[in-house]
Amino acid sequence: MHDNTSVFRYLKMLSLDIIVYMSSTQTTPEPTNSITSDAQVKVLQQHNAELTSQVNNLQKQLDVFKKMLFGKRNEKRPFNIPGQPSLFDVDKADAEESGQEEPKKTVTYQRGKAKKGRPDNCVTAEGLRFDDDVPVKHIKLTPPEIEGLSEDQYEIIGTDRRYKLAQQQASYTVIEYEIPQIKLKSDGRLVCAAGPQAVLEGSLGDVSLLAGLLVDKFAYHLPLYRQHQRIEAAGITLARSTLTNLVKRAILLLEPIVEAQWRHVLTSKVLAMDETPAKVGRSKTKKGRMHQGYFWPIYGDSDEVVFTYSESRARRVIEEILGEDYSGILLTDGYKAYASYAARCDSLTHAQCWTHSRRQFVEAHDDEPVLVDEILEMIGTLYSNEKHIREHDLTGENKHQYRQEHSGPVVDEIMRWVKQKLEDPSRLPKAPFTKALGYLYERDAALRVFLDEPDVPLDTNHLERALRVIPMGRKNWNFCWTELGAEHVGIIQSLITTCKLHNVNPYTYLVDVLQRVSEHPSKDVIELTPRVWKTRFADNPLRSDLTDAV
Numbered sequence: 098m099h100d101n102t103s104v105f106r107y108l109k110m111l112s113l114d115i116i117v118y119m120s121s122t123q124t125t126p127e128p129t130n131s132i133t134s135d136a137q138v139k140v141l142q143q144h145n146a147e148l149t150s151q152v153n154n155l156q157k158q159l160d161v162f163k164k165m166l167f168g169k170r171n172e173k174r175p176f177n178i179p180g181q182p183s184l185f186d187v188d189k190a191d192a193e194e195s196g197q198e199e200p201k202k203t204v205t206y207q208r209g210k211a212k213k214g215r216p217d218n219c220v221t222a223e224g225l226r227f228d229d230d231v232p233v234k235h236i237k238l239t240p241p242e243i244e245g246l247s248e249d250q251y252e253i254i255g256t257d258r259r260y261k262l263a264q265q266q267a268s269y270t271v272i273e274y275e276i277p278q279i280k281l282k283s284d285g286r287l288v289c290a291a292g293p294q295a296v297l298e299g300s301l302g303d304v305s306l307l308a309g310l311l312v313d314k315f316a317y318h319l320p321l322y323r324q325h326q327r328i329e330a331a332g333i334t335l336a337r338s339t340l341t342n343l344v345k346r347a348i349l350l351l352e353p354i355v356e357a358q359w360r361h362v363l364t365s366k367v368l369a370m371d372e373t374p375a376k377v378g379r380s381k382t383k384k385g386r387m388h389q390g391y392f393w394p395i396y397g398d399s400d401e402v403v404f405t406y407s408e409s410r411a412r413r414v415i416e417e418i419l420g421e422d423y424s425g426i427l428l429t430d431g432y433k434a435y436a437s438y439a440a441r442c443d444s445l446t447h448a449q450c451w452t453h454s455r456r457q458f459v460e461a462h463d464d465e466p467v468l469v470d471e472i473l474e475m476i477g478t479l480y481s482n483e484k485h486i487r488e489h490d491l492t493g494e495n496k497h498q499y500r501q502e503h504s505g506p507v508v509d510e511i512m513r514w515v516k517q518k519l520e521d522p523s524r525l526p527k528a529p530f531t532k533a534l535g536y537l538y539e540r541d542a543a544l545r546v547f548l549d550e551p552d553v554p555l556d557t558n559h560l561e562r563a564l565r566v567i568p569m570g571r572k573n574w575n576f577c578w579t580e581l582g583a584e585h586v587g588i589i590q591s592l593i594t595t596c597k598l599h600n601v602n603p604y605t606y607l608v609d610v611l612q613r614v615s616e617h618p619s620k621d622v623i624e625l626t627p628r629v630w631k632t633r634f635a636d637n638p639l640r641s642d643l644t645d646a647v
Contacts, residue, residue, distance in 0.1 A: 160463075172455070172456060172459045174470075174473060174477075225260040225261075225262060230602075230605075234263075267327040267328070267330060267331050268331070269306075269328060269331045269333055270643055271333075272293075272303060272642055272643060274292070274293050276289055276290050276292065277289065277290075293642060294612065296347070296350070296611045296612060296615075297343070297346050297347065300343065300346070301339075302343045303641055303642065303643060304608050304611050304612055304641050305608060305641035305643045306343070307343055307344075307347045307607070307611055308603075308604050308607035308608045308611065308641075309604065310324060310340060310343060310344050310347075311344060311347060311348070311589055311593075311603075311607055312593070312603050312604045312607065314344065315566070315570070315586070315589050315590055315593050316566075316593050316597075316603050318566075318569050318570050318572075318573040319573070320573055321337065321340045321341060321344065322337060324340065325337045325340055328340075344585075345585060347611060348585045348588050348589050349585075350611060350614050350615070351588055351589065351592060351610070351611075351614070352588055353614070353619070353622050354592065354610065354614065354622060354625045354626055355403060355587075355588045355591045355592060356622075357622045357623045357625075357626055358401055358403055358591060358592075358595065358623075358626040358628075359395075359403045359405075359591075361397065361399070361401065361623065361626070361628075362395055362396075362397035362399075362401050362402075362403050363395075363397075363419065363420075363423070364397075365397035365398040365399065365425060366398055366425050366426060366552060367398045367425065367426045367428060367448075367550070367552045367553055367554075368395060368396070368397060368398075368419075368423075368425055368426065368427050368428065369395070369396040369427075369428040369429070369554075369557050369559065369560040370393065370394070370395050370396070370415070370418075370419075370427060370428070370429050370435070370560075371393070371394055371429065371430060371557060371560050371561065371564060372391045372392065372393050372394075372410060372432070373391065373392050373394070373564055373567050373568065374389050374390070374391055375389070375390055375391065375392055375406075375567060375571055375577065375583060376388070376389060376390075376571070376577070377389075377390035377406070377408070377577045377579070377580055377582070377583040378390070378577070378579055378580055378583075388408065390406060390407065390408045390409075390580065390583060391406070391407055391408075391409070391410050391414075392404050392405070392406055392564070392567050392583070392586075392587060393405045393406070393407060393414060393415075393418055394560060394563060394564045394567075395418065395419075396559065396560040396563060398552065399628055400595070400598040400599060400628070401595050401598070401626070401627075401628055402560075402563045402564075402591060402594045402595055402598065403587075403591045404564075404567070404586070404587035404588075404590050404591050404594075405418055405587055406580065406583040406584050406586070406587045408580065410434070411434065412434040412437050412438050415434060415435065415438045416438060419438075421441070421442070422442065422444065423442060423444070423445055424442075424444035424445060425444075425445065425446070426445075426446045426447075426448055426546065426550060426552075426553055427439060427445055427446070427447055427448065428448045428449070428450065428553060428554065428557055428560075429447070429448075429449060429450065429557065430449065430450050430453045430557060431449060431450070431453050431454070431536060431540060435447065436543075446546060446550075447543050447546070448543055448544075448546035448547060448550070448553050449540050449543035449544055449546075450555075450556040450557040450558075451476065451479060451544060451555050451556050452555075452556035452557065452558055453556075453557075454476075454533075454536060454537045454540065454544065455473065455476050457532065457533035457536045457537065458472050458473055458476075458530075458533045458537075459473070460529060460533070461528075461529035461530040461532070461533045463529075464528055464529045464530040465528075465530040468518065468530065469530065471514075472511070472514065472515075475507060475510060475511050475514070476511065478504075478507050479504050479507055479508070479555060480555065482499070482500065482503045482504045482507075483555050485499070485503075486499060486500075492551065493551060494551075496551040497549070497550075497551040500547065500548050500551070501548060504547075504548060505548050508544070508545060508548065511537075512538070512541055515534050515537055515538045516538060518534055519531070519534050519535065519538060563594050563598065566590050566593070566594055567586075567590070570586070570590075592606070592607075592626075592627060595626070595627045595628065596627045598627075599627050599628055599631050601627050601630070601631050601635065605635075605638055606627060606630060606638075608638070608639065608640065608641055609630070609634060609638035609639040609640075610625050610630065612639045613625065613634070613639060
């Protein structure tokens with residue numbers, strides 16, 4: 098993700114370069130008395146072609162950066178329905194046929210009352226819906242006529258309940274434990290109650306604070322310094338470094354759980370993998386800059402995600418994560434390191450993402466708009482078939498058969514179409530559309546894997562949705578000061594993201610697991626992963642003392 102200031106600065110540089118090149122191509126030649134030779138004409142033509150090529154390349158770069166700053170990020174296609182404009186512009190069409198100009202019309206607008214976006218009964222239990230975990234403060238309203246009367250002097254014949262949603266500003270509570278020292282008169286022994294259970298020994302933070310810090314920072318992307326400001330605004334004096342230490346120590350308690358989840362993910366038949374950059378630590382080669390590392394998320398077929406960090410994007414990182422003998426199906430984008438790794442593993446089947454292939458054509462739309470629309474329409478048919486599979490809940494052999502009958506012929510047609518366009522001798526090799534054709538054609542075998550394997554998705558969109566937490570965090574706290582900090586980010590994001598995939602409340606999960614992890618048998622640590630925890634402990638989770646403290 099590029100910083101907007103640096104992108105804007107680069108835009109200005111590109112604009113100046115284009116102006117310089119355009120001015121150099123439009124210089125007026127000096128008058129000459131002799132006739133220009135053929136050699137001089139060829140030199141001028143070659144020089145002009147080089148300058149034109151450079152201007153075109155700079156213009157393409159400028160368009161890319163303009164899109165990054167001002168353009169839309171989605172890849173949705175606008176649909177043009179033939180004849181639809183004529184339904185609303187009949188008078189204009191008739192005027193054009195008759196050769197007469199359409200008279201200008203003055204349109205006046207009057208502000209009206211918008212339709213209410215909420216139902217009339219929104220203040221009742223039917224209008225405001227909430228779970229049982231939401232705290233409710235009960236306020237009883239009584240008419241002034243019964244003030245001073247005893248209960249036997251009036252009768253309640255019905256109760257009307259109204260609800261309003263309220264908010265407390267950064268609510269923090271201090272729990273005071275009163276531990277009396279007692280002397281038994283019978284035998285003179287001194288006894289006292291055990292102290293409060295502490296997740297972190299010698300820490301002032303309750304488990305509710307630890308879970309809240311983690312969820313606010315990594316689920317809602319609220320940096321610790323903002324949380325510290327909120328704590329100070331609540332009237333509590335606390336060092337910012339204390340929050341950092343609490344977060345670090347709490348994450349270290351969760352590390353064995355993520356390792357158990359990682360081992361389970363590697364047993365998946367279909368494994369999706371990707372990488373996303375992050376600024377981590379100071380650069381060792383460039384003074385004053387941050388080093389660019391990479392998070393490598395892996396997504397298992399049980400809806401579990403594990404984020405691993407590495408300072409490199411090389412193929413060896415894939416070997417370190419998956420091992421040299423991984424057997425199964427690896428679904429990735431078009432990054433060549435995955436193909437290189439798959440070529441070395443005989444027991445691995447490499448599948449690739451159709452969305453990334455489609456994206457190449459979307460970016461080449463300005464080069465060949467008609468042909469791009471044609472290929473996007475064919476790829477869209479594949480996604481229509483997948484929608485049918487989801488709507489009819491097809492699985493196993495039924496899903497495999499439907500893909501063979503409906504998507505198989507479409508893939509064959511796409512590959513024939515691509516091969517035909519590539520064989521066109523008039524097509525420039527470096528044109529964006531030609532590169533998109535080559536990108537798809539080179540990955541023919543990997544793009545067909547989903548036809549034979551019903552468990553393989555058509556793309557890696559499910560993984561890209563899961564890894565969005567890293568770019569979102571990158572926009573909020575910008576970087577990690579150390580590689581150890583990046584590894585901590587990977588640990589906690591693995592659990593929080595997996596909680597979301599299994600519809601588990603991350604706060605409830607962390608409050609329970611942080612108290613349970615020190616007492617749970619290490620051989621059964623897999624039971625504390627969100628996937629298994631949901632079935633074992635979610636119905637009766639451990640709570641903080643704050644729940645019973647008021």
